[in-house]
Amino acid sequence: MEMLWLVRYSEIFLKSDPVRRHWERILIANIKTVLPTSHVNNERGRIWLRGEVDPEKLLRVFGIASFSPCEMVPLTDLVPAVLDFCSRNNLTASRSFAVWVKRVGKHKFHSTDLARQLGSVISETYPQLQVNLDTPERELFVEVRNDNCYLFTEVIRGPGGIPLGVEGTLVSLLSGGIDSPVAAWMMMKRGCRIIPIFIRLERYLDETTAARVSAVMERLRQYQPDIVLKTIEDSYLSGAKQVLAGEGAEKFTCLICKRRMYRLAEEVAHSCGAKGIVTGESLGQVASQTLDNLQVLSKATTLPFYRPLIGLDKEEIIRIAREIGTFLPSTKPATGCTAVPEKPATTADSERIRRLEGLIQARGSSRRIPGDHNSGERNVLP
Ligand code: ATP
Numbered sequence: 001m002e003m004l005w006l007v008r009y010s011e012i013f014l015k016s017d018p019v020r021r022h023w024e025r026i027l028i029a030n031i032k033t034v035l036p037t038s039h040v041n042n043e044r045g046r047i048w049l050r051g052e053v054d055p056e057k058l059l060r061v062f063g064i065a066s067f068s069p070c071e072m073v074p075l076t077d078l079v080p081a082v083l084d085f086c087s088r089n090n091l092t093a094s095r096s097f098a099v100w101v102k103r104v105g106k107h108k109f110h111s112t113d114l115a116r117q118l119g120s121v122i123s124e125t126y127p128q129l130q131v132n133l134d135t136p137e138r139e140l141f142v143e144v145r146n147d148n149c150y151l152f153t154e155v156i157r158g159p160g161g162i163p164l165g166v167e168g169t170l171v172s173l174l175s176g177g178i179d180s181p182v183a184a185w186m187m188m189k190r191g192c193r194i195i196p197i198f199i200r201l202e203r204y205l206d207e208t209t210a211a212r213v214s215a216v217m218e219r220l221r222q223y224q225p226d227i228v229l230k231t232i233e234d235s236y237l238s239g240a241k242q243v244l245a246g247e248g249a250e251k252f253t254c255l256i257c258k259r260r261m262y263r264l265a266e267e268v269a270h271s272c273g274a275k276g277i278v279t280g281e282s283l284g285q286v287a288s289q290t291l292d293n294l295q296v297l298s299k300a301t302t303l304p305f306y307r308p309l310i311g312l313d314k315e316e317i318i319r320i321a322r323e324i325g326t327f328l329p330s331t332k333p334a335t336g337c338t339a340v341p342e343k344p345a346t347t348a349d350s351e352r353i354r355r356l357e358g359l360i361q362a363r364g365s366s367r368r369i370p371g372d373h374n375s376g377e378r379n380v381l382p
């Protein structure tokens with residue numbers, strides 16, 4: 001009797017043959033990355049793992065719909081093997097059970113016949129166990145594949161989605177708060193490799209926020225093992241705040257700051273071939289996330305924006321954050337941004353914002369001397 005793991009994938013089987021093969025290869029490579037010592041092979045819509053398997057790791061590989069630890073037995077030994085399996089897996093301690101059979105290959109019997117036959121042998125051998133197909137206490141699954149059978153009792157739900165990497169790369173603006181890690185995770189789940197970017201606003205964001213981002217990164221790394229955070233130290237906001245104060249336009253601070261962040265993200269995206277920018281905005285959640293403001297923000301760059309949280313309530317976002325493990329690190333105490341004005345604007349017109357940005361740029365250029373950071377110079381830290 002051989003122990004192995006049966007892995008099922010979700011949407012891959014809907015694809016054309018070449019796409020399916022390509023996605024399967026990527027999924028298998030992703031499994032091998034997290035389980036380097038296990039042996040992986042695939043066969044018509046299923047992946048089999050042998051050797052050392054940590055199920056916790058499988059829970060974080062996108063594209064896996066579900067998986068089951070199982071035992072393989074030859075079809076010729078099925079009946080005694082099933083009886084032995086029931087006793088070793090404690091099915092005999094329950095009162096009711098159901099047998100479900102799936103079959104692939106040429107056989108002289110139907111799946112339902114085999115299920116019925118196994119059900120009656122089991123209840124004859126263990127009379128306390130009664131067949132109950134509606135509300136069984138325990139379930140026994142039998143997959144017959146040609147001359148072999150796979151027995152299991154558990155179907156563990158995987159993370160779903162499609163394999164990481166099949167859709168290419170996106171940059172993701174990561175503040176470390178509750179929303180942006182969830183947004184990054186949702187795009188990973190749809191096959192996008194993520195390059196997270198944290199913009200460290202000189203003077204206005206301190207160590208506590210940077211530490212929170214690092215803690216969040218540890219969780220995201222469980223889903224994308226090669227993820228690397230790009231931290232950009234940026235001094236633009238210091239100069240911008242002076243111009244905005246001079247113009248009586250402090251209420252636009254957050255909008256101007258976000259547009260700057262988006263442009264920085266766009267530069268990184270261009271340098272690494274990323275196809276868009278992910279942010280954690282959700283419609284109406286805070287002042288900068290009104291339809292008007294999102295429109296002004298989106299005009300800051302030419303790359304597409306992906307805002308996977310746009311239609312979710314805060315409660316729904318928190319539920320996902322808890323499930324994926326980012327909630328606790330995201331709620332570590334942090335000072336947050338100290339540049340936020342008392343009453344941030346909920347609406348703005350692009351022309352006004354562009355004019356203010358022109359003034360900020362002009363001020364930066366006129367003051368540009370070596371070592372002067374007010375011009376918006378920045379350091380990209382690895
Ligand atoms: P979050 O919960 O992700 O912190 P938020 O609800 O506080 O977001 P905002 O502060 O308006 O909302 O930020 C909107 C989005 O802008 C964030 O979700 C994130 O994608 C991006 N962002 C904000 N601050 C930063 C930062 N310092 N570095 C990188 N991205 C940022």
Ligand code: MG
Nearest residue numbers: 179280282285
């Ligand atoms: Mg938010």
